Amino acid sequence: MSWELVIRQKFSSAHFLENYKGKCERMHGHTFELEVRLRTTELDKSGISIDFGPVKEYLRGLVPDHRVLNEAYDFSPSAENLARYFYRRIREKYPVVKVIVWESEDAGAAYAEDQ
């Protein structure tokens, strides 16, 4: 028996892809969406497992809103690399099983590690 909690946090940032030939080599922006999935197996007496409020607050502090991602990080800020980075940060605090970074409504990258 388990639950997967899903929490989403939007952020608007600019980036360009390094070592890449194509239109994304030029600076452009997205309203990204960070989607986080946490797995839990127990509920407390009120029927919840992990309170959404503190998770949302943590994610708000984690996302690089209104930043140039290439300046914020020392890796090429593709959706794939961002998903791995966020996964490893969130893992320090919450039982994360998957992170998806959406660049648009219909394109994103999911990252998970073997449990």
Ligand SMILES: [Zn+2]
């Ligand atoms: Zn892009």
